[in-house]
Amino acid sequence: MLRTALRNVLAHKARLLMTVLAVMLGVAFVSGTLVFTSTISDALRSSAREGYADVDVAIQPNSDGSGLGDRPALDQRLLDKAAHVPGAASATGTVTGFTAIADRHGKLIGTGFSTRGGNYYPGADGKDARYPMRDGAAPHGADQIALDSRTADEAGFKVGDTVRLSFDGPVHETRLTGIFTTTDGAVSAGGSLALFDNATAQKLLLAPGKYNEIHVKAAPGTSQDALETEIHKVLPAKGAEATTGRQLADDEAEQIAKSMESMQTALLGFAGIALFVGIFLIANTFTMLVAQRTKELALLRAVGASRRQVTRSVLIEAVVVGAVAAVTGLAAGIGIGAAMRALMNGTGATVPDGPLVVDVSTVVTSLVVGIGVTVLAAWLPGRRAAKIPPVAAMNSVHATATTKSLVVRNTIGALFAGAGIAAVLAATGMSDGKFVMGLGAVLLLVGVFVLTPLLSRPLIALAAPLLRTFGISGKLARENAVRNPRRTAATASALMVGLTLITGLTVIGTSVQKGIDKMAVDSLKADYVVSMAGLTPLSPEVAQKLGGLDEVTAISPLRSSEAEIGGNTTYLTGVNGKDFGKLTRLDFASGSLGDLAGGGLIADEDTAKEKGWKVGSRVPVTFEDGKKETLTVSGVYHGNEMIHQVIVDNGVLSTHQKHATDMQVMLKTKDGATDATKQTLIDALGKNPALTVEDKKDVSAGISQSIDLLLNMLYALLGMAVIVAVLGVVNTLAMSVFERSQEIGMLRAIGLDRTGVKRMVRLESLVISLFGGVLGIGLGVFFGWAAGELISASLATYELVLPWGRMGIFLALAALVGVVAALWPARRAAKLNMLTALKAE
Structure with a gap:
């Protein structure tokens, strides 16, 4: 059986190459991440030791x-x-x-x-x-x-x-x-x-x-x-x-190791996604190989091979394929690790010099992951192969799935999907429902995956009117796409997983961006905010210089000071009580700014509730110099991510600070936020490169830039899953062409030209890809909405935004996957010799 397994590996090199590529990509990402983080950590540790x-x-x-x-x-x-x-x-x-x-x-x-x-x-x-x-x-x-x-x-x-x-x-x-x-x-x-x-x-x-x-x-x-x-x-x-x-x-x-853990975890998470998507491709590949060797496996059973031996032969093939993929992936990963380091240096975020580090754990992990994932994905096809009865040697295809098995599968899928939806919906009403929502998301994804064969027929049927415009090629493409629902579902699911994540993250990212943007606009009436690079303290001289300009009508430096209130350490924010109301827009639950400039105190609603404060409450405060004063609460406001502190007048804080410094300076000008006014402020500050002068648009642009950067990184990482999905579609179409060799030969014999055959295969690929794309985008929107319900509890201005433009691009990407993936199978189908195909068994 060992010799048989090795012979089969060599006999199907081209088919197994796609599996090797899928596993190799995932392993390369895993090993590349480990090499990169190990190299950076080692270089920083060496630098620390030298220091x-x-x-x-x-x-x-x-x-x-x-x-x-x-x-x-x-x-x-x-x-x-x-x-x-x-x-x-x-x-x-x-x-x-x-x-x-x-x-x-x-x-x-x-x-x-x-x-x-x-x-x-x-x-x-x-x-x-x-x-x-x-x-x-x-x-x-x-x-x-x-x-x-x-x-x-x-x-x-x-x-x-x-x-x-x-x-x-x-x-x-x-x-x-x-x-x-x-x-x-x-x-x-x-x-x-x-x-x-x-x-x-x-x-x-x-x-x-x-x-x-x-x-x-x-x-x-x-x-x-x-x-x-x-x-x-x-x-x-x-x-x-x-x-x-x-x-x-x-x-x-x-500390360096801990700081690298989050980066390593994130990168390994995306590698895991690529490997998870690759499981569908591997399972499809081995399912196809089993289908090709139905007679061979049945004859082996007939001459005495046990079910365990047949399963073992398939798993041996998986071990060989996984080992080859793991070794090549490890080699590619080492190159990726070196390239990522060079990329960091190229962007200016350089790291200390040091050797490229390839730990023994990296080698072992790569081999275990590559072989383990391949064997895991091949186990089910191997188990199916063992169930082929010897009598199947007389037939070209062994028994199809029974009605009972389909009912069981759909029931299980419906239970998983129902439980997942219930858990996700329940989590949206919880104060901390992250774990429940994560569990629900996994259950729903598994449920939809199990139900995908059932969903494929009605959803693909929706494309029938469009496919009819392509004549007989379109009709045949639709029928071929639903001929083997399980295989079609497995192929579409690979793309579905990637697009679910991409769409969900995009919905969350754009919605959070909109919410923070709205919060910044709603909370600030100031025209400009001045701060230091790195958010380091500002000299009071900056506020004094800006306050002396004719263009400035209101100004307030923001200061921070540690104090003790009720036995607990609390940070006070100092402002210019006289102008603070002109620079911010606070929504008061009770009271108002009141006598803030005269020694009052205002607090956000959460702090006031925690401390038991109300308007008029007398609050004993021990300041950073150890002296005590009693302040009166004049207002309680609804806090947000930008303003949520205990606020007092700078006149109160300054008497207790040896060295007063500002965190930032807010100011309002006569002509509002204009380019000329901004340049005046920059000139007044000596064209200081360490100072940033930002208006509301700049604040929003900074938020947008950071979120867009994060999303672009996620798109690049998730792109690997899409590449694996492309290989999966190629594999499915190749399998479809193999199984329908006689049929394609007959179609050619009765008049369907090569162009029609190519069009048929391409349309089939397009339909399968769009099916996966629609499912992925739909699930992504649902998960994005659900996650947003959790986020809105801490971000009051959160607003669900459906990025229709980007979702349209994602759907177009799914279609492009189908077109690209069909190039080789369509060409192969069109080149089939009619007589050879008709004689094929």
């Missing part, structure tokens, strides 16, 4: 146990103590903070938190070992900086050039005195790093005399653990903690 190579013990701030008015800080006194503990060779204070750097064209280099500044801390030799200078010298004075070599080279900066910087809003011009090299992982990953002398860095990025961390290097012969023990003896009672460099590297590696 802590000269750090044996790090002293870091620790807020545990400190109250609101007692903020931890690391100062020069602690640094000097750490440098003189037994076993310490040296101690270095580090300062870091957001530092935006403009290139020669005034554009921001790097993005968000990867755009950083730091301190150059010279040792006894006058050099900082962390940052060897490649060109020039270290910075000295407030007007000098040094840049990392990667940033300097990309921006075209040279020693002596003027570089424009911004830390919290205002623009500073400095002279570039040095260009250094670094193993800093953030820089290797595409960030930028500017260095200042120690005193300047403390003043600009933290506070005079303060450090973010203190790094201590051990003397020869002193272990990290021993040094850590000594460091603990000089630490203050609270506000600081010591950790070994080894532990810090391990912790960072763990």
Whole structure:
């Protein structure tokens, strides 16, 4: 039986090639994802280890146990103590903070938190070992900086050039005195790093005399653990903690691994979809092979082969096919992993250098997935093959499905579909119905898949009027499409699954986009919102400068401050109480803005309900400096995703803040949002690349861009499932042509020309593809609506949007799948020799 199985694999190489391709695509995605994430994780971990190579013990701030008015800080006194503990060779204070750097064209280099500044801390030799200078010298004075070599080279900066910087809003011009090299992982990953002398860095990025961390290097012969023990003896009672460099590297590696998990899970999820769709193709392939070998298998049974041996022979074929597909998929996946890394580098999101990592687990997973999926898909055809009775050797086709089996199948499908619909509908009324909805979606998909043979006849019949326009070819195509409902259903289901996901995600994405857009428009009356890149704090100087412009009629900086209310930590949002009502549109459940400018407080409805507040309630508040005040609730409003905080006047907050900073600035202008006004604001801020000036259209465009980017990524990933579906349609049509060789020969003999034969096969393919497309789009809309009901509970402005244009494209894509998939089978059918086909058995 083993020799028979291997012989059959070699005898059907062309047919099995499509199965190999389907499995290979899925395995390639799985292995490519694992290789890519392993490579990135290994590179980042290596970079982390290099970053802590000269750090044996790090002293870091620790807020545990400190109250609101007692903020931890690391100062020069602690640094000097750490440098003189037994076993310490040296101690270095580090300062870091957001530092935006403009290139020669005034554009921001790097993005968000990867755009950083730091301190150059010279040792006894006058050099900082962390940052060897490649060109020039270290910075000295407030007007000098040094840049990392990667940033300097990309921006075209040279020693002596003027570089424009911004830390919290205002623009500073400095002279570039040095260009250094670094193993800093953030820089290797595409960030930028500017260095200042120690005193300047403390003043600009933290506070005079303060450090973010203190790094201590051990003397020869002193272990990290021993040094850590000594460091603990000089630490203050609270506000600081010591950790070994080894532990810090391990912790960072763990964080990197966790950060990669979500990406890996998402990518593997789409690989799973491709493999799931591939199961239909594999099952169809082996069903066809069994159909081709009906006589052979029956004769094997007649000469003594047991059912188990027949099943085993089919599964052996599946193992061989799966192994070939898994090995080729693994090789392709390694290439995909390398390409994905190169793609990241090409988009500017570079990663540290490092070798391509192919773990043993990746190899094992690829082989198990490839072989496992193929064997699983081939098991049912193998089981059917074992049931072929020996008497079938006298017939060309063995017994068709009985009425009883069809009734059982349709009953099971109806039960699954009914349970799925009930679960999905029930979940829409739950506060947290994600799990129930997910379960219902799976049950409904399974139910529709089982019912697809039953659904194929009435749905395909709807296309009859259109097919009649193609004459006899159209009529034959419709009859052929419903001749074997199970096979047609399996083929259409592959496309159905892909389009269900694509349509559902599109409905959800466009609806969420519409809801957030509506929320932004409804909540904001401000013409512009000014903020920093990376959402870092703004200097109050920005609001002061904008407030002095003649064009500005109302302005409110938004500030955030930690406070304690009722024994719980709460974040207060500070606003300009006088102008806040002119810049926002709040829907009050009770009360109003009232005396917000005079020391009042307003809260969103959820917070008020949780705290038991009503209009007029007196609220004792402990501010971040430890002082207490009692505020009066003047209003309770309906919160949303943009505004849902406890709001007080900035005049109240400022008296309790040592260093006031703004999150953003909202403002209204005389002429509204115009290009001229926007340019005036940009000019007034010194054409600062780190600042964004956005009107409502910009906010909406940003939301649209992020959601469109996500959807485009999903489309690209789900495209693999569509490719597998194309192979499935090709397989089904090839099977159909094989089974109808005599019939096609007869049609040719009685006058149907080759063009008519091609048209017949193409129309059959088109009908099957559109059948799957209609089912997929219908299910996708249903799931999109149901998921939207859950989302609307947390997003009040959510509005169901049916993207008719995109759904039309999806249906056209389904039709294109049918046309493309029919090219080879149609050509093969048209080339059949009439006499040979008529003699075929």
